[in-house]
Amino acid sequence: MPIRRLLYTSASCLEPTELTVEEQVGDIVQQAARRNKKARITGLLVFVEGQFIQILEGESTAVEATFERICCDFRHAQVKLVDLVAVKERLFASWSMARLCESEDPESSLDEDLRSVRYLLGVNARVAVERMHEYLLGRTEVPTIAPVEGEQLPG
Amino acid sequence: MRIISCLVEDHNIAFVVMAALMCIAGSMVSATLFRRTLTEGGTSRVHWCFLSAVTAGAATWATHFIAMLGYQPNAPVTLDGVLTVVSALIAVAGIGLGLILASVQLPRFAPLIGGSTIGLSIGAMHYVGMFAYRVDGIVQWDWRYVIASLVVAMACSIYALRLLRDDAGHHRSMQAGAVLALAIVGLHFAGMAGFSVSAMEGYSQGPDSEAFAAMAAAIGMVALLIIGTGVSTYLLERRTSTEGESRIAHIAMHDALTNLANRHQFTDALHSQCAALGDEGAPFALMMVDLDRFKPINDTLGHPVGDQVLQRIARRLRIAVRDHDMVARIGGDEFAVIAFDGMERGTATAIAKRIIEILARPMVINGNVIELSGSVGVAIAPEHGATPEALIQHADIALYSAKNNGRDTYRVFEPMLMETIKRRRSLEAALRRACMRDEFTIVYQPVFSSLNDEITAAEALLRWTCPDHGEIPPSEFIPIAEELGLVSRIGADVLRQACKDAAGWPDHIDLAVNVSPVQLLDPRLPQMVAQALADSGLAPERLELEITETALLNNDEAALRTLTQIRKLGVSISLDDFGTGYSSLSYLHRFPISRIKIDKSFIQRVPGDSGSVSIVRAITQLGSSLNMQITAEGIETESQLAFIREQGCDHVQGFLTGRPIASADFLARTGKRVVVNA
Numbered sequence: 001m002p003i004r005r006l007l008y009t010s011a012s013c014l015e016p017t018e019l020t021v022e023e024q025v026g027d028i029v030q031q032a033a034r035r036n037k038k039a040r041i042t043g044l045l046v047f048v049e050g051q052f053i054q055i056l057e058g059e060s061t062a063v064e065a066t067f068e069r070i071c072c073d074f075r076h077a078q079v080k081l082v083d084l085v086a087v088k089e090r091l092f093a094s095w096s097m098a099r100l101c102e103s104e105d106p107e108s109s110l111d112e113d114l115r116s117v118r119y120l121l122g123v124n125a126r127v128a129v130e131r132m133h134e135y136l137l138g139r140t141e142v143p144t145i146a147p148v149e150g151e152q153l154p155g
Numbered sequence: 156m157r158i159i160s161c162l163v164e165d166h167n168i169a170f171v172v173m174a175a176l177m178c179i180a181g182s183m184v185s186a187t188l189f190r191r192t193l194t195e196g197g198t199s200r201v202h203w204c205f206l207s208a209v210t211a212g213a214a215t216w217a218t219h220f221i222a223m224l225g226y227q228p229n230a231p232v233t234l235d236g237v238l239t240v241v242s243a244l245i246a247v248a249g250i251g252l253g254l255i256l257a258s259v260q261l262p263r264f265a266p267l268i269g270g271s272t273i274g275l276s277i278g279a280m281h282y283v284g285m286f287a288y289r290v291d292g293i294v295q296w297d298w299r300y301v302i303a304s305l306v307v308a309m310a311c312s313i314y315a316l317r318l319l320r321d322d323a324g325h326h327r328s329m330q331a332g333a334v335l336a337l338a339i340v341g342l343h344f345a346g347m348a349g350f351s352v353s354a355m356e357g358y359s360q361g362p363d364s365e366a367f368a369a370m371a372a373a374i375g376m377v378a379l380l381i382i383g384t385g386v387s388t389y390l391l392e393r394r395t396s397t398e399g400e401s402r403i404a405h406i407a408m409h410d411a412l413t414n415l416a417n418r419h420q421f422t423d424a425l426h427s428q429c430a431a432l433g434d435e436g437a438p439f440a441l442m443m444v445d446l447d448r449f450k451p452i453n454d455t456l457g458h459p460v461g462d463q464v465l466q467r468i469a470r471r472l473r474i475a476v477r478d479h480d481m482v483a484r485i486g487g488d489e490f491a492v493i494a495f496d497g498m499e500r501g502t503a504t505a506i507a508k509r510i511i512e513i514l515a516r517p518m519v520i521n522g523n524v525i526e527l528s529g530s531v532g533v534a535i536a537p538e539h540g541a542t543p544e545a546l547i548q549h550a551d552i553a554l555y556s557a558k559n560n561g562r563d564t565y566r567v568f569e570p571m572l573m574e575t576i577k578r579r580r581s582l583e584a585a586l587r588r589a590c591m592r593d594e595f596t597i598v599y600q601p602v603f604s605s606l607n608d609e610i611t612a613a614e615a616l617l618r619w620t621c622p623d624h625g626e627i628p629p630s631e632f633i634p635i636a637e638e639l640g641l642v643s644r645i646g647a648d649v650l651r652q653a654c655k656d657a658a659g660w661p662d663h664i665d666l667a668v669n670v671s672p673v674q675l676l677d678p679r680l681p682q683m684v685a686q687a688l689a690d691s692g693l694a695p696e697r698l699e700l701e702i703t704e705t706a707l708l709n710n711d712e713a714a715l716r717t718l719t720q721i722r723k724l725g726v727s728i729s730l731d732d733f734g735t736g737y738s739s740l741s742y743l744h745r746f747p748i749s750r751i752k753i754d755k756s757f758i759q760r761v762p763g764d765s766g767s768v769s770i771v772r773a774i775t776q777l778g779s780s781l782n783m784q785i786t787a788e789g790i791e792t793e794s795q796l797a798f799i800r801e802q803g804c805d806h807v808q809g810f811l812t813g814r815p816i817a818s819a820d821f822l823a824r825t826g827k828r829v830v831v832n833a
Contacts, residue, residue: 006519064519068467071516072474074509081517081524 003090004063006056007083007125009118010076012047022047022101028075033096041066042092044132046100048114052076053121055129057090083125091133098136110135166347170225170371174218174343177375178336181214184382185250186332187389190319192254204254210385212247215277215339217378219284222343224367231291238287242280249276257316266320270313274338277312278305281346292352300349304342311338410484412462413469421483421491425543428493432541437496440503441546443532443554444472444510447562449488456523463520464527471516475509491550500535500567507531507565515563528563530554539568552576578624582635585621590641595619597652598815601824602667602786602808605800610825612665612699614808615653616815617645637673646674647683654691654698656818661825667699669731672706676713681720688724695725699750703731707742715746722747729786734770743781751778755789755809762798775802 014021025047036042041058054070056063071079092098102111113135120128188207195203220239250273257269281304315334318327408420416424428439446468453461465488472482472490481493494506514529532554540546549568555576557566566572589595599613617633620626636642650668657666674680688695700721707714718728729750730742734757742748753774760767771787778785787799790809799807816824 004522008517060522064521067519071518072471072513074474074513077512079516081519084519084522084524 001059002086003057003088004060005083005085005087005091005129006063006067006081007121007129008054008067008070008079008081009121010052010054010079012050012052013075013077025101026099029097029099036066036096039066042090042095042097044092044095044098044100044136046114046117046132048100048102048111048118051118053117053132055092055132057087057092082121083129085126091129092136095136100132100136110138166222167225167227170221170368173371173375174222174225175340177214177221177378178218178339179332181211181218181378181382182336182339183329183332184385184389185211185214186315186319186328186335188385189254189257189316189331190328191389191392193258193316193319200258204251204258206385206388207254208247208251210382211250211335212243212280213378213381215250216243216246216280216284217374218339219281219343220374221371222347223284223288224371226288226347233289233291235287235289238283242284242287245276245283246280249273249279252276253312253316257320262320266313266316270316271309273316274309274312274342275305277308277339277342278346281342285346285350290352295351295353297349297351300345304345304349307341307345308338311335311341410469413466413484415469415472415490416481416483418483418485421481421485421493422543424481424483424493425546428495429536429541429543429546432537438499438536438538439496440492440494440506440533440535441550442492442494442503442507442510442534442565443547443550444490444492444514445530445532445554445558446488446490446514447528447530447558449527452525452527456520456525460520460523460525464518464525467518467520468514468527468529471513472510475513476506480506503533503535504565504567507533507567511563511565530557530562531565532557533565533567535567579635581623582621582627582632583639585623586619586632586635586639586641589619589621590644593648594622595645595648596817597649597656598817599656599821600808600815601813601821602665602806603812605787605804605807610664610813611806612667613657613660613821614667614701614815615649615656615669617649617669618815633671637671642671642673643677646671647687650684651687651690654687654693657697658691658693659818660822662694662697664825665697665699666693667701667729669701670706672703675702675706675717678713678717680717681724684721684726685724688726696727699727699729701729701731701752704733704735704742707746711742711745718747729784733774740777743777743783748783750784750786752786752788753804758787758789758795758799758809759791761795768798771799771802775804779803 012021012025014024017024019027025045029045032045036056036058039058039062041056041062043054043056043058045055046053056066058066067081100110100114102114113131117128117131117135120131185207188203188210192200192203192207219242253269253271253273253276255269256272257265259265259268282301311334315331315338318331318334321327408417409415410417425441428436430436432438449461449464452464465484468490469482469484472492476482476492476494479495481495483491483493485491492506492510494503510531511529514527518525518527532550532552534540534546534550534553536546539549552572553566553568556572557564559579560566596618597615598618599615601610602612602614603609604611617629618626619629619632633642636645653666653668657664660666670680677683684698684700687693688698702714702718722728727749728747729752730746730748731752732754733751735754743751751774753771757767757770761771762768775785777783784805785803786806786808787795787804788808790796790799790807790811792811795809796807796811813824
């Protein structure tokens with residue numbers, strides 16, 4: 001079964017409730033990870049400056065169904081499909097849905113990286129994906145910042 | 156009198172009551188089953204016939220037998236087992252035969268033959284049963300009663316079948332059941348009235364009532380079981396067919412592809428909502444939703460994908476509206492939403508916004524990325540109309556206006572839109588007429604060299620004076636002409652006429668003619684240009700075609716082919732309105748473009764606006780490095796002219812230097828220098 005990778009961006013419509021926007025994003029990621037595990041989807045969600053950047057990897061039908069569900073969600077707007085490619089192997093095989101968020105430290109180098117990824121996306125999506133993958137790996141190796149949320153896929 | 160006394164005096168009343176209950180229950184069930192048998196066809200008629208015969212036979216036989224057990228002849232009684240069983244079989248077989256005969260295709264005779272058979276078989280069952288009933292006494296038969304009993308049974312059966320055949324209504328089967336009961340009761344008691352027993356001397360023992368009571372109860376129970384089976388079979392079958400009917404009702408009310416409400420259900424709902432308005436019903440909104448760019452999906456990706464798109468659109472629409480709102484599919488790619496109760500303008504527009512938003516989101520099907528959008532027209536009842544017709548018309552007008560507003564948007568109806576549409580319709584008609592009558596005129600705007608202020612060329616501009624609406628600017632009528640498919644024809648006329656006019660001008664004055672994006676897609680354009688040149692005798696080097704960037708977008712391969720062919724004729728190509736569209740530098744070197752015309756929106760902001768200044772500067776530098784001529788359009792003031800000259804634009808054009816004028820006036824002006832209007 002060929003694997004497809006889909007990348008989209010969207011603008012968050014989340015408003016702080018009793019939960020902060022970041023906590024709500026955390027909940028969304030957890031829910032997504034649970035669902036994705038069943039559909040054998042892996043990927044990453046980046047939340048930076050009120051913008052979502054999400055990567056979905058999996059079998060064609062699963063990716064399409066997941067993306068359709070995402071498109072039916074009114075918690076975000078301006079959904080833009082940036083890239084859809086067939087790939088040989090998963091880049092995020094170990095994550096049902098990994099998450100990269102801005103930290104509270106405005107000087108954090110990760111924040112700068114994430115912001116630069118936003119602009120890189122418009123120029124070269126493939127490179128942007130690799131860059132995000134590197135940031136994710138970089139973060140897992142330096143757990144002092146914050147542990148990455150998401151679950152390991154069995155098998 | 157004999158019959159009544161027989162009933163009252165010779166029978167045990169408890170048995171009579173039991174027999175009567177059996178008779179009534181049995182007859183009602185039998186009539187219902189008969190009706191079912193008569194309305195069925197094919198093999199299921201045989202099954203129903205069997206079921207009816209067994210049920211009705213058992214019921215009549217049990218009635219007879221219980222009543223017989225209640226008969227008190229004051230003489231010892233025994234029963235012949237074989238004959239008793241035979242009598243039951245006669246009833247079943249006879250009724251079955253009667254039903255088959257009653258369902259033959261002879262409306263007049265069928266009930267007659269079938270009814271007689273049923274009546275006779277009940278009679279036969281009764282009298283065979285009587286033979287099985289052995290009384291130790293002197294038995295006497297009164298044949299008149301026997302014949303009367305048979306006549307009653309037959310007449311009642313015929314009547315019952317006629318009732319059932321004529322009209323299959325439910326109350327008819329109740330009536331028929333009563334008539335059948337009468338047949339059985341009449342037969343039994345008339346028959347019994349003709350039967351008398353005188354006890355022989357020495358025997359005065361009555362029937363063994365205890366044993367008979369037990370037997371009667373047993374028979375009654377078995378008969379009731381049979382009847383019960385008949386009833387439950389009937390009910391089960393009826394429920395299955397009711398389920399079938401409700402499924403059919405669902406199919407009738409829903410769109411098969413999307414499972415949304417269909418046009419039929421939508422119309423019903425709209426009518427009932429409008430009717431409720433009169434009784435202080437709550438306001439509601441009607442929204443017409445139309446997909447933009449759906450047709451190409453069917454054409455390019457095929458109908459199966461198109462169908463999947465529609466299914467997803469349906470799901471998305473359901474998500475965009477509130478749970479109790481109705482979403483209907485009323486045409487191929489047309490949907491309608493009825494947003495019920497508590498409807499304020501704000502709520503309606505919020506729903507419309509959600510619809511627009513969700514429809515504009517991308518869709519991936521079988522690896523194809525599909526980008527659609529939707530337009531929505533909203534009408535609110537009762538504000539915009541209280542009848543279905545008015546609401547639909549007004550929502551459609553709002554939709555039409557949303558589509559004309561660039562699509563991917565919604566519009567709420569307002570009376571002003573009616574005027575817009577009226578004007579549009581009348582312009583459409585006038586435009587068609589204008590095409591036939593050559594109502595268009597061409598004016599020429601002089602183009603000057605910025606170096607020596609001499610006229611170097613003229614741009615042909617189309618003018619149309621509508622008899623009803625006066626002068627209509629091209630920006631208004633050209634899009635209508637494009638939609639009506641008239642633009643190629645108008646364009647060809649303009650080109651021909653302009654070439655003819657220009658052929659009469661001095662040789663050093665060139666001609667520029669605009670070509671619309673639609674014309675550019677027409678593969679016959681190069682040939683048409685060549686024809687116009689040949690007919691007029693104008694040198695190809697003097698003609699320049701102006702195209703816009705929009706025309707190159709999406710169709711650049713086809714456009715490139717056409718433009719290259721035109722360039723080969725010797726005609727030059729210029730890029731009009733540069734800077735406003737999707738200005739892409741790649742166009743400039745891929746296409747055979749020899750001139751850039753800077754859009755007037757920039758020229759009009761120089762020299763004051765620094766942004767525009769740098770854009771104009773950049774374009775002129777770009778032009779000189781790519782070896783292209785530059786024209787500045789829309790010059791209206793001296794300071795603009797001065798700035799443009801400074802930048803080194805090759806040519807200038809605008810109201811300041813010269814307004815568009817008729818060909819003859821233009822000819823008079825050629826050779827003159829720039830006349831600055833004071």
